[in-house]
Amino acid sequence: MSTPTLEQFQKQVSELLLRHRSLLDVMSKFGQSGASVNRAITKAVTDCGCIELHARRQRYSDDMSLEDAKSLLESHLSGELCEHCRDVVKSELGRTLFYMTAMCNLLDIEMNEVVAGEHAKCSTLGLFNMT
Numbered sequence: 813m814s815t816p817t818l819e820q821f822q823k824q825v826s827e828l829l830l831r832h833r834s835l836l837d838v839m840s841k842f843g844q845s846g847a848s849v850n851r852a853i854t855k856a857v858t859d860c861g862c863i864e865l866h867a868r869r870q871r872y873s874d875d876m877s878l879e880d881a882k883s884l885l886e887s888h889l890s891g892e893l894c895e896h897c898r899d900v901v902k903s904e905l906g907r908t909l910f911y912m913t914a915m916c917n918l919l920d921i922e923m924n925e926v927v928a929g930e931h932a933k934c935s936t937l938g939l940f941n942m943t
Contacts, residue, residue, distance in 0.1 A: 818923040825913040835918050842911035849904040862894035
């Protein structure tokens, strides 16, 4: 089975979206789904314990080389999601993707354009993209 394209997924979402046709409804469901992703990851830490967070100040300085920064900066994450937690997080991420796509549909924005625009921005700005 091949992976569906963004265009195919966007068309499918358009056909399935019946209950939440209002942009306000979709926006609130998108926000709620993002919170559910955060909750699923939190539960992986606090309930299951398959992953742990050990956060502290990042050891970074302005005179550090790019390679040094890449090797020193940490995700603060240890462990791996167990199968159950991975399934839950993937499901919640999927729901978030669904509502983001529904927003695109209601606003007549092509997902391919969104991804292409972000890709171009990342390619152009590189590391400075998210600062």
